[in-house]
Amino acid sequence: MTNDPLLQPYQLKHLTLKNRIMITSHEPAYPEDGMPKDRYRAYHAERAKAGVALTMTAGSAAVSRDSPPVFNNILAYKDEVVPWMKRLTDACHEHDCAVMIQLTHLGRRTGWNKGDWLPVVSPSHHREASHRAFPKLIEDWDIERIIKDYADAAERMYAAGLDGIELQAYGHLMDQFWSQRTNTLEGPYGGSLQNRMRFTLEVLAAIRARVGERFIVGVRYTADELASGGISANEGLEISRILQATGQVDFLNVIRGHIDTDPGLTDVIPIQGMPSAAHLDFAGEVKQATELPVFHAARINDVATARHAIANGLVDMVGMTRAHMADPHIVSKIIAKTEQDIRPCVGATYCLDRIYQGGDALCIHNAATGRELQMPHNIAPADHKKHIVIVGAGPAGLEAARVAGERGHKVSVFEAAAKPGGQVLLSAQSERRAEMISIIDWRIEQCAKQDVQIHYNTWAEAADISALAPDVVIIATGGMPDTDVLESGNELVVSSWDIIAGDIKSGKNVLVFDDAGDHAGLQAAEILANTGAKVEIMTPDRSFAPDVMAMNLVPYMRSMQKLDVTFSVTYRLMSVAIAEGKLTASIGTDYSDYLKEQTYDQIVVNHGTLPLDDIYFELKPDSTNLGAVDQTALIAGNPQAQVLNAQGKYQLFRIGDAVSCRNTHAAIYDALRLMKDI
Numbered sequence: 001m002t003n004d005p006l007l008q009p010y011q012l013k014h015l016t017l018k019n020r021i022m023i024t025s026h027e028p029a030y031p032e033d034g035m036p037k038d039r040y041r042a043y044h045a046e047r048a049k050a051g052v053a054l055t056m057t058a059g060s061a062a063v064s065r066d067s068p069p070v071f072n073n074i075l076a077y078k079d080e081v082v083p084w085m086k087r088l089t090d091a092c093h094e095h096d097c098a099v100m101i102q103l104t105h106l107g108r109r110t111g112w113n114k115g116d117w118l119p120v121v122s123p124s125h126h127r128e129a130s131h132r133a134f135p136k137l138i139e140d141w142d143i144e145r146i147i148k149d150y151a152d153a154a155e156r157m158y159a160a161g162l163d164g165i166e167l168q169a170y171g172h173l174m175d176q177f178w179s180q181r182t183n184t185l186e187g188p189y190g191g192s193l194q195n196r197m198r199f200t201l202e203v204l205a206a207i208r209a210r211v212g213e214r215f216i217v218g219v220r221y222t223a224d225e226l227a228s229g230g231i232s233a234n235e236g237l238e239i240s241r242i243l244q245a246t247g248q249v250d251f252l253n254v255i256r257g258h259i260d261t262d263p264g265l266t267d268v269i270p271i272q273g274m275p276s277a278a279h280l281d282f283a284g285e286v287k288q289a290t291e292l293p294v295f296h297a298a299r300i301n302d303v304a305t306a307r308h309a310i311a312n313g314l315v316d317m318v319g320m321t322r323a324h325m326a327d328p329h330i331v332s333k334i335i336a337k338t339e340q341d342i343r344p345c346v347g348a349t350y351c352l353d354r355i356y357q358g359g360d361a362l363c364i365h366n367a368a369t370g371r372e373l374q375m376p377h378n379i380a381p382a383d384h385k386k387h388i389v390i391v392g393a394g395p396a397g398l399e400a401a402r403v404a405g406e407r408g409h410k411v412s413v414f415e416a417a418a419k420p421g422g423q424v425l426l427s428a429q430s431e432r433r434a435e436m437i438s439i440i441d442w443r444i445e446q447c448a449k450q451d452v453q454i455h456y457n458t459w460a461e462a463a464d465i466s467a468l469a470p471d472v473v474i475i476a477t478g479g480m481p482d483t484d485v486l487e488s489g490n491e492l493v494v495s496s497w498d499i500i501a502g503d504i505k506s507g508k509n510v511l512v513f514d515d516a517g518d519h520a521g522l523q524a525a526e527i528l529a530n531t532g533a534k535v536e537i538m539t540p541d542r543s544f545a546p547d548v549m550a551m552n553l554v555p556y557m558r559s560m561q562k563l564d565v566t567f568s569v570t571y572r573l574m575s576v577a578i579a580e581g582k583l584t585a586s587i588g589t590d591y592s593d594y595l596k597e598q599t600y601d602q603i604v605v606n607h608g609t610l611p612l613d614d615i616y617f618e619l620k621p622d623s624t625n626l627g628a629v630d631q632t633a634l635i636a637g638n639p640q641a642q643v644l645n646a647q648g649k650y651q652l653f654r655i656g657d658a659v660s661c662r663n664t665h666a667a668i669y670d671a672l673r674l675m676k677d678i
């Protein structure tokens with residue numbers, strides 16, 4: 001018997017949860033045709049197998065047709081969801097992991113121009129900033145049908161054998177009724193708090209009438225909107241008591257904040273550089289004020305904080321959601337006392353930003369997450385030990401080294417710099433993004449366990465590599481900034497990396513021309529603005545920094561708006577000239593032949609990287625595959641077996657930005673999917 005507070009069982013009504021760790025509801029946007037099919041099931045089953053006690057599936061599963069998904073959610077209004085949810089539930093139950101689902105009606109938090117093109121409904125006409133639909137004021141017949149839809153959806157989940165459901169009430173229809181910010185109704189559903197809660201109480205009653213007393217029903221709700229005119233902490237406590245008094249609610253899953261804007265959402269779900277466990281004490285206050293079990297998640301991404309939450313009785317079940325995306329095996333590692341091996345969630349929130357912009361949730365540094373059907377979380381040993389030589393110790397090179405080491409190969413890594421990390425070192429230069437370095441640190445620790453030899457300050461020449469007689473050579477040398485994008489004056493500009501690395505001092509009046517649209521442009525601009533420089537960010541695109549995405553943009557804007565950074569969209573820097581120490585920028589646009597001139601004293605170009613690939617091309621002629629990747633084999637998960645040069649001495653591959661400028665996830669995925677079969 002262990003006395004670890006996290007590993008103690010928890011009795012939720014009749015249901016024994018085997019430990020205190022749960023995954024809260026989060027839609028990774030994996031449904032196919034609105035159904036949780038094989039990919040979805042494999043994702044949850046992996047985490048169930050590794051010991052999580054409760055997985056709250058879906059996220060905003062739609063109960064009604066006029067609540068069309070905003071990021072490919074499960075369609076709980078369809079009967080065909082029952083067999084799919086049953087298969088998922090059975091797969092998790094096999095590992096003694098309880099399964100529930102979050103059901104919702106989004107109200108105004110969606111769009112009308114998708115799905116069945118039905119008008120969006122809400123208890124006011126107020127538009128939500130994030131999703132932009134102007135809602136129809138909800139009518140009595142809408143309320144009646146939506147209550148029935150909730151009950152129908154709950155009954156489907158009951159039929160599928162789930163242990164329970166959770167109703168979403170933060171930013172969605174349910175709390176749009178609660179909050180005076182979003183409820184302008186009079187009469188039975190507007191006005192007093194009791195009236196504003198009426199819809200919820202009727203939904204609960206309708207659900208209970210279908211699923212009985214035993215089925216677990218909880219509410220995930222904002223108990224303090226932290227917004228002027230919204231639900232206050234006091235009103236939130238009152239709401240908690242009203243929910244408890246119904247006798248129909250089995251748990252409260254506490255949220256603090258509002259999600260109708262990107263900054264609001266980011267405060268509810270803090271990203272890297274923001275406080276850890278920001279709302280945990282508040283959840284503890286709700287627990288004190290009610291007798292219901294309390295669940296909570298918000299950036300509790302390390303085991304020590306989770307343990308503190310349980311040991312101090314702040315919550316009954318602690319959510320570690322993104323932490324489980326980064327490492328599905330947290331619980332099994334706690335049990336095995338190998339917590340130090342947990343792949344850390346670095347809070348990059350690439351996962352959540354991607355559900356809106358990229359189509360599915362992927363972890364920045366675990367390329368197996370969401371790809372459980374093809375990519376292993378545990379690396380299998382190889383049949384034959386090989387000597388693998390890797391050039392470059394950035395994210396791609398180190399992931400290749402880690403995977404090769406776990407396969408049991410002899411691995412030698414050569415890195416020109418004194419430290420590992422490549423471009424991640426640059427990202428981590430910003431205090432706010434310092435956690436990124438854990439992507440590297442974790443791999444260095446894992447490599448050390450596999451006896452991977454890493455040689456720093458070593459510029460590998462092709463002849464040195466050949467002399468080692470390797471079986472496989474991996475080129476992961478990354479890239480160098482490409483500023484050569486102007487008609488003239490390329491020699492007068494500096495790169496975003498020069499600024500981030502501190503190699504070039506900030507000017508006073510600076511133009512950052514960013515047509516890569518990634519973190520480096522904004523990161524450089526923020527560093528410059530922090531020195532007191534006047535900074536203008538210019539992009540030829542119609543919006544700036546598209547690859548930074550919604551939640552990641554929030555901390556940049558908070559910092560840069562205060563520093564008066566300005567943004568010019570749809571303009572292209574054409575050329576730069578110098579006269580009397582001033583730089584004159586010739587500025588055009590892709591939209592017309594319009595041209596203007598502006599002066600600055602420093603111009604920074606952010607235009608991605610060009611591959612550092614000399615060594616690859618030098619090694620290519622002596623390789624068996626002539627550097628070629630058999631893409632069919634790669635995608636199918638088969639070993640690389642192409643022989644294009646029978647006299648070749650080794651297989652040769654290149655990965656990450658040594659191929660072309662992409663991002664950290666792509667670099668790590670390149671490495672994992674190649675090396676797992678070598």
Ligand SMILES: Cc1cc2nc3c(=O)[nH]c(=O)nc-3n(C[C@H](O)[C@H](O)[C@H](O)COP(=O)(O)O)c2cc1C
Pocket residue numbers: 024025026027028058059060102168220269297298299300301319320321322323351352355361
């Ligand atoms: C990809 C993704 C999708 C999410 N979707 C939902 C959702 O549909 N409903 C919900 O209540 N929370 C959603 N969340 C929020 C999580 O449940 C959780 O509150 C949040 O990630 C903070 O917990 P963590 O720091 O342990 O990740 C989502 C989170 C992620 C990462």
Ligand code: SF4
Pocket residue numbers: 322323325326344345346347348349350351352362363364365366
């Ligand atoms: S992308 Fe970042 S926040 Fe999301 S799970 Fe991975 S490490 Fe955590």
